[in-house]
Every structure is written in C-alpha cells, then in structure tokens.
Amino acid sequence: MAANEPIDPRVRLAISQWPDDAPRGAVAPFCIEHGISRQSFYKLRRRCRQEGQAAILEPRSCRPRSSPTKIADDAVSEAVQVRAALAASGLDHGPISVYEKMTSMGLDTVPSTASLARIFREAGVARIELKKRPRAAWRRFVYPAPNACWQLDATEYVLTGGRTCVIFQLEDDHSRLEIASHVAWTETADAAITVFDKGVTEHGVPQRLLTDNGSALNPSRRGFLGQLVVHVQKLGVEPITGKPYKPTTQGKNERLHRTLFQYLHAQPMASTLAELQIQVDAFDLIYNTERPHQSLPGRITPLAAYRATDKAQSPRPQPDRSIPVPGGSMCEPPQSPRTVIRKL
Structure with a gap:
C-alpha cells in the first residue's frame, strides 16, 4: 500500500472484528497480507475499543482542527476593494502596492504580499504571468547620490x-x-x-x-x-x-x-x-x-x-568666452574642424 493511501474498508472491518483470543503472532502476517503497518493495526484496534466499531470503518478527515493562518473574509474583501480602487486611479495595484496601501490605511488585518497574490488569483482579478526572473538576478547600475545624473x-x-x-x-x-x-x-x-x-x-x-x-x-x-x-x-x-x-x-x-x-x-x-x-x-x-x-x-x-542622501556637488560652469576682453575683441570658443554646430 502506498504511503498516505487510505486503508481499505474491508480491512478496517476485519480489524474491528479481530478476536481478542487470536493466536499469538497472527497480527504480523495479517498486516503483511493487507499491506498495512502494525502501528496502524493497533491504532485502529485502540480506537475501536474506545469509540466503537463504527469509528474505524471510515477514515478520519485530514483537515486541521484550526487554521490560524486563514484570512478572514472581511480582510479578503478589503484587499480586493483596495486593489480595485488603485486600479481605477491608474496606480500600481499588485500585491506589494496593495500591501503598502492597506498598511498606510491602518487596517486591522493586512495579509502578506504572498497571501494577497493568492487572494487575487482565487478572486480571478489577477493577470496570470509567466514566471519571471528573480529580482536578485538583476544588477541595475545606480548613481551614488542625487543630482549625480x-x-x-x-x-x-x-x-x-x-x-x-x-x-x-x-x-x-x-x-x-x-x-x-x-x-x-x-x-x-x-x-x-x-x-x-x-x-x-x-x-x-x-x-x-x-x-x-x-x-x-x-x-x-x-x-x-x-x-x-x-x-x-x-x-x-x-x-x-x-x-x-x-x-x-x-x-x-x-x-x-x-x-x-x-x-x-x-x-x-x-x-x-x-x-x-x-x-x-x-x-x-x-x-x-x-x-x-x-x-x-x-x-x-x-x-x-x-x-x-546629500546631493552630488554641483559642477563648475564653463567660462563665457563671448564676454569682451581687454582690447575690445571677443574670444570665441575654438571649434573642432569635424564638428558642425546646428540649431535643432
């Protein structure tokens, strides 16, 4: 039997009817024959004695008794509404933008960006995109100070x-x-x-x-x-x-x-x-x-x-060579013979 595969109801019924005076050593061959572990056998036998035969005939639900990370319906509704409002305003409305907006609004419950992405997918409002390169893969050059460029x-x-x-x-x-x-x-x-x-x-x-x-x-x-x-x-x-x-x-x-x-x-x-x-x-x-x-x-x-950050130091302006110099002449800037000045 594969791991986590439910035990056949017929095997469960046989375990519930297992005689108390069964010969010593009969459990191991039974478990091998039906592909279950001895731990499962004795666990079902113990539950049968405590809760009755009907308690072991059907497998129990695997659903957790509580879901502390489950997001309340009100928070889901608020997230979808905030996303719609951002989109209507022409602003970014992805999970990160919605998270920042909900945080700035001071809402009681703000889901994580991963939870918001899941909420939007389940609500059918998110655009499904191909998997992107991780941000760590991008190396963008940035000048070290404002006004540097x-x-x-x-x-x-x-x-x-x-x-x-x-x-x-x-x-x-x-x-x-x-x-x-x-x-x-x-x-x-x-x-x-x-x-x-x-x-x-x-x-x-x-x-x-x-x-x-x-x-x-x-x-x-x-x-x-x-x-x-x-x-x-x-x-x-x-x-x-x-x-x-x-x-x-x-x-x-x-x-x-x-x-x-x-x-x-x-x-x-x-x-x-x-x-x-x-x-x-x-x-x-x-x-x-x-x-x-x-x-x-x-x-x-x-x-x-x-x-x-402190601004980059302002550059020195070039001297204005069109200002008259002693003698009444104008000093024009030299031009390269291969350069053409054209007003565009």
Whole structure:
C-alpha cells in the first residue's frame, strides 16, 4: 500500500472484528497480507475499543482542527476593494502596492504580499504571468547620490481628436525622483531646455544629463552639436548618451513612461496641452510623495530617497568666452574642424 493511501474498508472491518483470543503472532502476517503497518493495526484496534466499531470503518478527515493562518473574509474583501480602487486611479495595484496601501490605511488585518497574490488569483482579478526572473538576478547600475545624473526622455501622447503631442520627463537616476515634466506639441530642443531649466530651478544643477541620441536631445554621435548640449555644457553639466538602438540604457525613464501612461489612461482624456500638463503635474505629486517605489530600499517614496542622501556637488560652469576682453575683441570658443554646430 502506498504511503498516505487510505486503508481499505474491508480491512478496517476485519480489524474491528479481530478476536481478542487470536493466536499469538497472527497480527504480523495479517498486516503483511493487507499491506498495512502494525502501528496502524493497533491504532485502529485502540480506537475501536474506545469509540466503537463504527469509528474505524471510515477514515478520519485530514483537515486541521484550526487554521490560524486563514484570512478572514472581511480582510479578503478589503484587499480586493483596495486593489480595485488603485486600479481605477491608474496606480500600481499588485500585491506589494496593495500591501503598502492597506498598511498606510491602518487596517486591522493586512495579509502578506504572498497571501494577497493568492487572494487575487482565487478572486480571478489577477493577470496570470509567466514566471519571471528573480529580482536578485538583476544588477541595475545606480548613481551614488542625487543630482549625480538626470535622465531626460520624451514620449508621445494622443489628445482628443487624434492630435499627438509629447511629454518630457526628467528623472533623477539615484532616487527615481520626477525632477520635472513638460508637455509640448513636438520633441524640440527648446522644449527639452525648458524642462531641464525647470528642474534646475527646483533642484539645482546635476553633474550629468543622460539622454538618447535624438536630434532634439543629443545628436553628438551624428557629428552635430545640439542646442540642449550647448546649453547644459555652459552650466558645467556633462551630456552623455546611451548606445544607439539600445533604450535599456534609459531604462529608468522608460519605466517611468509606463507608470505615467497607466495613470493617464485612468483619467479623462485631455483635449489641450494645458489640461494634459495639469494631469501630468498631479501624477508627479503622487509619484514623488505618495507611491512607494518598489525599486528603492524599503520601498520608500522617491522624494524620501532624494532627501535621504546629500546631493552630488554641483559642477563648475564653463567660462563665457563671448564676454569682451581687454582690447575690445571677443574670444570665441575654438571649434573642432569635424564638428558642425546646428540649431535643432
């Protein structure tokens, strides 16, 4: 008989009718013949004497007498409701996000993230995903201090009526803080400078600015010197780019775009740039100050992470060589013969 397999009712009946004057040594052959252990035989015999013959004819339930880890129905209902509210608001609504939200609400019972995942699967509200790589397998580079590097990128958005526009998002690499955002009709260097200056006014000058190789951001790899590059270099900022056709270099900003669109899709569709800017500003406030960030230690908010570490030292601005020098001449910066300055 296989382990944990129920004992046949006929064997149970034979044990219940086992004569008290059975010859010595008869139990072992009986157990071997029917594939049960002597411990099981004597256990059933003892129960038969204590509770009667009917008590051993059917196997007892294996269900535990108590389930101290069972989650109350009220807690299950609250978890599903919190998840639905987060989803309706356009915010992350996975088990970790729901756990953080329920904790911040001060609810009496907050299931663990594993329990929440099981609750959502059983409720049919979770999206079944393929098994992912464990977080420990990812090695993401992070600058050691706020303002050591900012990432700037733009993403396209469609207004009511079908007209497209772009949303610039400027993010701090260390803390994931949304430094600034700006809505414009097209991706231009002027719009990029606007959002960068907005961030500098609020948070100071960064040491580096990471962008893609777009013509409005940093076309240096194409042999051109863009307006944004010239603008940030005057402040002493080092403009850097990712490899062509490799957006994972700006992975933090790409992930920020996805979080933004998740929020915007839950809002009424904007019809003007002003309406869209109001929605983006509301997202920035929630993202920076309310939403626990799962990529930060302790799942703190980006603003808390930004304030937890001293800012990187601001770079020295470059000297303005267009200022007149004694003698009335202008000292223009030398240009490489292979470099073309083009206003983009």
